[in-house]
Every structure is written in structure tokens, then in C-alpha cells.
Amino acid sequence: MTCGQAPATFRLLDAYSGWDELEVEDLTGFADPAGVRLAHPGAGPSRSELLPWFPDPRLAPGCQPCSWYLLVPERRELLHRDTCGAWTPVWQGCDPALLRRPVSVAARAHRLAVVDDGRVFVWRREGEQLAGVIEISRPTLAALGPRDEVLVAREDSTDLWRFGSDGAPRGVVRTGVPGRIIGLRTGPRRTIWLLAEDSAGLRIYRGGAHRPFETSTMDELAAALRPSTLVAADDAGFCLRENGEDGVRTTCWTWQGELRTEPPPEPVQYRRSGSYVSALIDSGISRCRWHGVRVEAEIPVGTAVSLDLVVTEDGQFADSDWQTAPPGTTDFLVQQPPGRYLKLRLRLSGDGRKTPVVRRVRLDFPRSTSADLLPPAYRQDPAADDFTERFLSLFDASLAEIDRVIERYPALLDHSGVPDRVLPWLAGLLGLSFEAGWDARTRRKLIDAAPELYRRRGTPWALKKAVCIVFGTEPVLDELANDRRWAQVRAAAGGTGPGLGSIRLFGRSSSRFRIGGSALGGAPLRAFGDPDADPLTAHAHRFRVLLPAGGADEDAVRRLVERQAPAHTRASVRIGGRGFVVGAQSAVGVDTAFVPLPPPVLGRGLRLNRDGVLRPGRAGPRHAVRPGVTAAVGVHTQVF
The missing domain is CATH 2.60.120 (Jelly Rolls)
Known part of the structure; x- marks a missing residue:
């Protein structure tokens, strides 16, 4: 207290x-x-918890996220849902006498199986091609396994009968599971999963054709098999929870494939x-x-x-x-x-x-x-003393809660432990502002790096660090002052002292290339901006932030750079990916990549017909190596 x-x-x-x-x-x-x-009514998990892995026998998930099969026994009809929409019959105009008393359906990839009265139908191509009919007495469930195998469970046994899709028998799997099988699935590495019900409740078993069946847990089941989107089922219908255009949504249907206005009540579990x-x-x-x-x-x-x-x-x-x-x-x-x-x-x-x-x-x-x-003196009367203790304990409890809040206040400043919604408030204490598109992980990294970013703010390191944290890629900073060619002071000829060399003060001879006024190879090629404003707009206190293609949004990078750059500077942002552009500067790692050469054919660095000149050239007398001329060294050319 x-x-x-x-x-x-x-x-x-x-x-x-x-x-x-x-x-x-x-x-x-x-x-x-x-x-x-x-506790649950019986031992083990409840039936509602197992629905994503062992759905109702009338339902079977397909290979696509929204693909489902729904068996309507009273209409002797099989419905299919291949998109997140309505249910349609698998066989349009099919004779309903094909199915007598269907009880369950199973699907795997393009194969489909329907358990009927005394037989099991197996189709390929999602019901377009009948592969075979399996004759077996009192079947209840079926599962499609690898290697074109079909497993069938019977009502009067816990063993499994193996068949090929064409109906040829392949043997019997002795499970030894007590009770009765109400769920059957196949998993990776030819694993068989069973859901059995006995007097103690529901139990999960895992085994195989050549492995004994042992009890398993829901965690092991979830790690081996991917759950479906089925979340609820009752006598009136079922519900699927799927990703829609506006987020996750739950849609319910009746067992006839019609939409339900109200979801089923939560099951008793x-x-x-x-x-x-x-x-x-x-x-x-x-x-x-x-x-x-x-x-x-x-x-x-x-x-x-x-x-x-x-x-x-x-x-x-x-x-x-x-x-x-x-x-x-x-x-x-x-x-x-x-x-x-x-x-x-x-x-x-x-x-x-x-x-x-x-x-x-x-x-x-x-x-x-x-x-x-x-x-x-205030505690002499026992009755009054008891009342005083009980009365003051109300205030003691309130003060104790305040003390606990004060004791845990440092935890509110721990960016790694607070909820995501607290991060903007915590950043406000440090003077940071977040954009709406930044996730919680990025925000936590910025808060963690805030002390060092503030200490080195305005330096290239701080700018690179901020961009790297937010966008996950390290930028290239191109400081244009290094390319400035006006009023450049350097050693005079002969090293006798400083001088302006061959460059006139604010001369145009070594500025950007101009036809008739610049020497080829002595001036850079640039095709943007006003040449007369280059001394002020192109170089002084200017720098570029260069990023690889696909690394970030250009507008988002520009907003971040404006907040991190020194006040007297002006930055521009360029997202690479277009290769070398005539008239624009290129940077290694932004729009240029150096990759290893293919393995050499001759020697360590010589490739025939690629890097060497050992190939037929122009006929005629020997001449020196000239650009654009294919020649063989010592045959058509001479090196001077």
C-alpha cells in the first residue's frame, strides 16, 4: 500500500x-x-474450432482462395463457387438421376469426388471428365491423395479403403482409431489426418498407409494443413470469412447456396x-x-x-x-x-x-x-477503527493505482513495447512527424534513431540514414558543388603559386557545352535549365538524392529530404532505372550496374568474337586500329 x-x-x-x-x-x-x-463439453477441441480443417461433409474447399464445392443432397446437385460470388451448378443440364443419395464431397486440385449410395464418383478437370466409379458398401467420407489415390471411409468401420481414380482397389489402411470417423484429410508426405468422435469427445489422429495412427494436437494440425475460410456452420447454413475489396468480410449461405441475412449463432462449445x-x-x-x-x-x-x-x-x-x-x-x-x-x-x-x-x-x-x-486516539474503539480502515482503504486503493501508473510510466517511453497507436504521441515528444503511409516498424526505427539523427542533422550521413530507414534503400548523394567550374582557384603552371589557370572568371568556355563556344570534351553535356543561371541554380548549395528504381515514391522521398536537408541548401530527387540518359548525370547503383562478365572462352579475360579482335577484318593493306572498323591484330592492323 x-x-x-x-x-x-x-x-x-x-x-x-x-x-x-x-x-x-x-x-x-x-x-x-x-x-x-x-472447459469444453468433451475432451479435445470443439467442433467449431476444427471447421477450417474439417468442414461439414457437404462442403469441400477448392484449389483457389474463393473456390468451394457445395453438395445439396435433397436436390441431388453439386454447386461450385470459383470466384467470391454466387454458387452455380457443376453440371449444367445434367440428369439428376446420376446421384441417388449423395452424402459428402471432396476436392483436390483439379480432381473431384462425390460419395453416393454404395459408390464414389471421381471426376477430373473439376467435374468435366468422369474418371471412374468406386463400388463400396456404406461409404461416408472420401479424400483425394497424391498419386491419383482415393481414400474412402465406411460407416461401419474406422479402417480406410484405398482406390485409384479409375476404381481399382489398392488395399486397406488399418487405423485402429476408436469411435467413428467424421473427418478425413490428406496432407504432405502422404500423411492422413482423421477426426474421430467417441464417448470422450473429439480427437485428432495422424498417420499413414505404413505409419501407425497417433493422437495429435490442433497446433500440429494447423502447422501441417492450411485452414480454409469456413468459420461457422449450423443446421441452417454456413459462413465464409474472405478478403474483399473493402477488407475482410464474412458472408453466410444456406445449405442450398442462397444468401443468409443473419449469421448463424455461435455454437455451444x-x-x-x-x-x-x-x-x-x-x-x-x-x-x-x-x-x-x-x-x-x-x-x-x-x-x-x-x-x-x-x-x-x-x-x-x-x-x-x-x-x-x-x-x-x-x-x-x-x-x-x-x-x-x-x-x-x-x-x-x-x-x-x-x-x-x-x-x-x-x-x-x-x-x-x-x-x-x-x-x-483514533483507533481506540474497535468498531470505529474497523470502519476507518475500510473507509481509508478506498483512498489507498486509488493512490495505489496512481502509484502503479507512475511506476509504469517509463514503459510508455519504450518505443519497442508500446502499442502502435501510441507511436505518434511518442514521436511528438521528440519533434518527429509521421506520414500516413509509414508502417509501425518504420516508425519505431525512426524513434530509435532520433537521438543520433538530431545530433548529426544536416550532414550527408543523417540524410542517408533517414531515407534508408523509411524506404529501405541507401541513396546516393550527388553534391553539385564538386562540379562547379566558375572562379576555380588552382595551382598555376609550374607550381609557382595559386592562379585561375586556363579558366576565366565566370567564363563560358568550361561551363555546359554550347555550340561554337565550348571545346568538345572540355564541357559537360546537360540539357535542362537556363545555361546563364547555372552558377546560381545548378551548383551553389545544390545536391541530388539518387535512388534505384522501385525503391520509393519520388514525392514521398522529396518531402522527407526537404525536412532533413539544411535550410540553406536545395535538393532534387531522382529515381533511376532508365539507364544512361544523354545530357544527364548517371550514378553507379542508381541507373548503372556493373555485373560479372560471362565465363571466358580463351584464357582468363579473352572471349572470341566478343572482347578480342581475332576475327576477320576488312580486306586490303594494313592500317592502324580505327574505331568502327573490324580488324584482326597483325593481319589487317598495326598498333602504333
Whole structure:
């Protein structure tokens, strides 16, 4: 406590410190850091949790994200959905007598299988070509495996029958799984996944034709098989959660392929009530006055958490000694006589569709409030003293919450741990501003580098670092002052002293190339801007930021450079990728790439008909090497 005189301590009940459970009924999660919650009706996961991997037998996902097959048994019809739209029949104008009493459908790549009464139809090309008919009694499920294999499960057995797509038998897989098979899938490396139901609930099994079947977990299932977009199913229909133009959306249909206006209710997947009773929790203090209890829990609408406790000195107590916390209270005082031991009872309840989650219970002891700081005269009357302690404990609790906020305030300044929505506020403390297109990772990197960026702001290093953080590529800075050719002072001829050399002060002879006024090879070629304004606009306090093609948006780079560049400078941005451009400067790594040459043919660096001149040339007398003339050294040419 904030104002307590004696040092207070506490005991935690959670997955890390232990729950000291003595009696548990229909609760689970005591070893899970997520918290204690209501258990499922049976052992293992619920049916709704397994829908993405084991859908209803009338549904089968296709090879595309929005591709699904829907079997309508009452109409003896198979529907297909190849885009994120409506359902259409697979066979237009097909004789409905082809299917007698269909029960399930399976799909894999371009193959399709429909389990009917006493037979299984296998199609290729998504139903366009009938590959074969498998005759088997009382089939329930089918799965399409690699190597053109078909697995069939029967109603009266947990074994699997193997066939080829043409109906030829290939043997039997003995699974030894108890109960009955309600889900069948094939996975990588010829793995077979089963969903079986017995008296204990649902269980997942994994095995193969030559491997024994063993129980598996949902985590192993999710790691081996990609889940589908099926999220809900009931007697009236099903729902798919898919990516649309405006984000993720959930669409529901009936089992006839018609749109539903209302989604199906959440399935019952939890026990409606559960309880936990702890063992005697020892404070280690004789006649200890226990102070309070705090519960950290998530309580959704339709659920409740209730807590009872009793304090005893020797472990003996009556049923009437239990103290019940007020409904909906997660922080309350212990109103019990002093005692060394405390016993806790926790009850969780829900509607079967949701469950409360209790992450931690904190027990504070001994009692320590700000009443301990009052003069003894205020604590002479026991009844008044009890009221004073309980009254002041309200303020102590508020002050304790403020103290916890102050203690955790440094965590708000940790850019690596705060939520994404806090990053703009944290950047405002540093004088940083973010653009809307920057993701949370980029923003955290900028905040982390802010001290060094401010210390070296205005330098090429800081500008390169900022661009690299935001756009993920290091730019090339081209400072145009290095190319300035006006009023250039250099050593005079013979090294006798400084001079202007052969360049006139602000002369045009060595500025950009002009026809009739510049020597070829002595002036740069540039085709932009006014030549007369070059001394001021092209070089003085100017620089370019050059980036490879595809690295960033030019406007976004320009805005960032304007914020990072020194105030007296002016920058331009150029995104490369167009190769050498006549009249514009090129930079290595921006629009020019040096790549290794292909392997040589002759020697280490000589390639016949490529790098050498060992090839037929022009006929005639020998002459010197001339540009544009194909010649052979020593045959048609002479090197002078």
C-alpha cells in the first residue's frame, strides 16, 4: 500500500506461481498463461474450432482462395463457387438421376469426388471428365491423395479403403482409431489426418498407409494443413470469412447456396459452469489480518465470475464462515477474523458460447492502510477503527493505482513495447512527424534513431540514414558543388603559386557545352535549365538524392529530404532505372550496374568474337586500329 506503515506482501495465483488447486470441476487452463476458463463439453477441441480443417461433409474447399464445392443432397446437385460470388451448378443440364443419395464431397486440385449410395464418383478437370466409379458398401467420407489415390471411409468401420481414380482397389489402411470417423484429410508426405468422435469427445489422429495412427494436437494440425475460410456452420447454413475489396468480410449461405441475412449463432462449445477450490494458502504470520483480493479477468457479456473466501487459524471452519464478494467486483477487502490460512473458491459461469478468463488472483496481506499513520486516539474503539480502515482503504486503493501508473510510466517511453497507436504521441515528444503511409516498424526505427539523427542533422550521413530507414534503400548523394567550374582557384603552371589557370572568371568556355563556344570534351553535356543561371541554380548549395528504381515514391522521398536537408541548401530527387540518359548525370547503383562478365572462352579475360579482335577484318593493306572498323591484330592492323 502507498501509505502503509508496515511492509506489505502478497501472494499470486496464476500459471507462473501456481494455483494450489485442491478441487477443480469443468475448468481448464491452470498451466496456461492466458488464464483459467471453462472447459469444453468433451475432451479435445470443439467442433467449431476444427471447421477450417474439417468442414461439414457437404462442403469441400477448392484449389483457389474463393473456390468451394457445395453438395445439396435433397436436390441431388453439386454447386461450385470459383470466384467470391454466387454458387452455380457443376453440371449444367445434367440428369439428376446420376446421384441417388449423395452424402459428402471432396476436392483436390483439379480432381473431384462425390460419395453416393454404395459408390464414389471421381471426376477430373473439376467435374468435366468422369474418371471412374468406386463400388463400396456404406461409404461416408472420401479424400483425394497424391498419386491419383482415393481414400474412402465406411460407416461401419474406422479402417480406410484405398482406390485409384479409375476404381481399382489398392488395399486397406488399418487405423485402429476408436469411435467413428467424421473427418478425413490428406496432407504432405502422404500423411492422413482423421477426426474421430467417441464417448470422450473429439480427437485428432495422424498417420499413414505404413505409419501407425497417433493422437495429435490442433497446433500440429494447423502447422501441417492450411485452414480454409469456413468459420461457422449450423443446421441452417454456413459462413465464409474472405478478403474483399473493402477488407475482410464474412458472408453466410444456406445449405442450398442462397444468401443468409443473419449469421448463424455461435455454437455451444464451453461448459456452462465450473468451480475451483484452492488448498490452504499459508501467510506465514500467526493471526494474520488479510487485507484484500484483486482478480484480473476478462468477463464477456453473458458470463460471470464469483469469488468466495474464508480465513482460519488452524484450518478448521464452518460453511457459514465463507465471505462472498459482491457480484461483478474484482477488488474487495477481506472481512474475516485474523488467521494464518486463507482458502479461496472461484466460480465461472457462461451461456455455453463464451467463457470468462481469469488470468491472476492477488492476495494482499497483512492489512496495511493509511489508518496506521493516525494517532492511537483514533483507533481506540474497535468498531470505529474497523470502519476507518475500510473507509481509508478506498483512498489507498486509488493512490495505489496512481502509484502503479507512475511506476509504469517509463514503459510508455519504450518505443519497442508500446502499442502502435501510441507511436505518434511518442514521436511528438521528440519533434518527429509521421506520414500516413509509414508502417509501425518504420516508425519505431525512426524513434530509435532520433537521438543520433538530431545530433548529426544536416550532414550527408543523417540524410542517408533517414531515407534508408523509411524506404529501405541507401541513396546516393550527388553534391553539385564538386562540379562547379566558375572562379576555380588552382595551382598555376609550374607550381609557382595559386592562379585561375586556363579558366576565366565566370567564363563560358568550361561551363555546359554550347555550340561554337565550348571545346568538345572540355564541357559537360546537360540539357535542362537556363545555361546563364547555372552558377546560381545548378551548383551553389545544390545536391541530388539518387535512388534505384522501385525503391520509393519520388514525392514521398522529396518531402522527407526537404525536412532533413539544411535550410540553406536545395535538393532534387531522382529515381533511376532508365539507364544512361544523354545530357544527364548517371550514378553507379542508381541507373548503372556493373555485373560479372560471362565465363571466358580463351584464357582468363579473352572471349572470341566478343572482347578480342581475332576475327576477320576488312580486306586490303594494313592500317592502324580505327574505331568502327573490324580488324584482326597483325593481319589487317598495326598498333602504333
